[in-house]
Amino acid sequence: MIVTAYAPLFPLRIAILGARMAWDNPIALGPVPGDPQVIGACTPAAWDDGVRPGTGVGEAMARCAALDLVAPDPDAVRVAVDRVTARLEGLGAAVEPHGGQMWSFAADGLVRLHGGLPVLMRRTRAALPVGCDGRVGAAPTPFPSREAARGGVVVHADEVTGFLAPLPASRLPLAAASHRLLGSLGLRTLGQVAALPHAAVLDRLGRDGERAWLMARGEDAARLSPRTPPEPMEEVMDFPDPVGALPALEVAMRMLIMRICGRATGRGRSVRALVLRARTWDGGSWTSTVALREATADPARVCIACTPRLGRIGAPVTRLASEADAGGPPDAGQMSLVAQPDDERRRRAAAAIAQVRAAEGDAQVLGLVEIEPWSRLPERRWALGPYEA
Amino acid sequence: MGTRSLRGIADPGPVRVIASPGGAPHAVITDGRRRLVVAVRDSWRVQDRWWTDAPVDRSYFDVVLEPGRPALIYRETSGQWFLHG
CATH class of the missing domain: 1.10.150.20 (5' to 3' exonuclease, C-terminal subdomain)
Known part of the structure; x- marks a missing residue:
């Protein structure tokens, strides 16, 4: 038997919760920056007024004058989905999240453990957030199980x-x-x-x-x-003032990736995929998953894959985070057969800096970072950040 | 999880300035010493970030203090003077 938990309109509920708005009002998810200007999921009140997912923003506002749009918050949704998944895994289940609002798992080995299917389903329901209209269904195979979850029935x-x-x-x-x-x-x-x-x-x-x-x-x-x-590794950088300049974001991302790769190397592993997350000054968020062609612990190669993604952030950033799981093999990234002439000099400089860091702490080795070199306010042009060798 | 942040440089700090009646700086008191302004190399006005809750309105003076030390100071609309570090 496959058990599926279902939280309808989960991304919309998360966004509404973050915006502190009422579910009973006509509300819809606004368009994602860079995507077509159409609305996403909408509340029942908006649905009653003729608003449908995929409708153009102008047409939706014309159909329902009281319609409020909330900014999608994929970062918060990802965190909430991970939390629900972890709770279900706490029941002993091997869980497959599906579409950000469904979680399926095979119940065969768990039914006796929990004292019967009804008890297992009740505990599954309890793992969903309160107030999310959560439903649980079960059926012999995945597709009927997902459909059964929509109605909260056992088939x-x-x-x-x-x-x-x-x-x-x-x-x-x-x-x-x-x-x-x-x-x-x-x-x-x-x-x-x-x-x-x-x-x-x-x-x-x-x-x-x-x-x-x-x-x-x-x-x-x-x-x-x-x-x-996963065994996630996360590195976070906060900005005192929102940063919109791409060069500054690239430097910040490079620092985060260096830390991530350093930790992966310390575990004797390499990085297969990386999630970049940004919290924007207007309270929204942005997230992008970067899957590497091959696992590596080389920061330069990871940066090459990640840098183009930063251009898609649509607003100044107050927090930049990078998350990865060290799931790659330990010997990944051995690409070069012939050593480059500058490698030895760089290696020695990096070793010297590492020794200074170890002796005096991270804050003693700093490098200059461009923030907004065109700013008319001198204090906003440059900043000091951890030096990258 | 590790959290790091950038450290600002050239952050302005409050400073005492003796100004002429016309508003130009005459002397700057730093480190407990009164240093005369030998020359005002340039002056300009900056109005910025007016779209935020913390708008900026500064009158900048690029000065040379005795004995030949360059300094960048500005006066806010409140009359308070600041020296860029």
Whole structure:
């Protein structure tokens, strides 16, 4: 049995909580900077006024004059999702988070441990945040389990087909073009999709369509991919004044990455992926995940992958953070066969600086960092930061 | 988790300045000593960050103090003088 916990509109609830607004009002998630100007998820009050996710901002405001837009807070959502995942893992489950508002896990080994499926589901429900309209469902395979969670029901093996049949076909994980094709063929429910001949589905919708067809029949053989609980390393830098200058942010990011790589090397590991997070001066946040082509503990190579992402931050930053898990192999990053002429000099300088740091502390070795060199206020042009060798 | 922050340089600090009736600095008292202004190399006005809660309105003087020490001082609209470190 697969148990799924569901917190509907979780990212919207987090954003509304952060903005200290009331759920009963017509509110929608605003557009993400750099993305098309359409709104995201919206509250039931906004829905009643005709506002729908994907509507243009202008059209949404025209439909509902009282509509408030809240800035998406992907950073807070990620933290909240991680917290719920960790709570569920505390029950002994190997959890797969799904779409930022669902968490699935196999209950087979846990039912006896917790004294029955109802008790396990009650404890799962208790792991969700209070007031998030959390629901828990269970079914033999992942897709019916996720659908059961929407209604908060348990679907047994012999009930799956009947349970799925009346559900809308839009629930199938298909590309938009395939959904349009289903709509144009007049196929509105999972039952209608399930009734199609196998060969016809394969012909018109390909392998993805075949998988969706199996899901609609309750025969999906997909397995969960639970996450491996990470050992995160996080480095944070606070700015006394909001920083919008890209060069200053790059220097700050380089320092954070050096610390992360240093800690990974200290653990005898390398970094596979990195999450950059920024808290902006208007209270919003920005987050970007950088997956490296190969695991490395070389700060220069990690910086090359991360630097272009900083240009996407849409507002001055008050806090920059970098998080990674040291999941890579220990000997990653050995790329160079021939030593460069300056390597020895750099290595000696780095060793000397490391000794000064060890003897006198980090604050005794500082470097000049450009903040806003064009500023008319001298104190805002430069700052001192930890020296990077 | 490690937290680090940048340390400011050239942060301005309050200073006592004896000004002429026209507003130009005549002498600066630093380290308990009165140093005459030998020359005013340049002066300019900075109005900045007016869109924030802490707008900036400064009259800057790039001066040379005796015996030849350069200094950057400014006066705020409140009349308080500051010396950039």
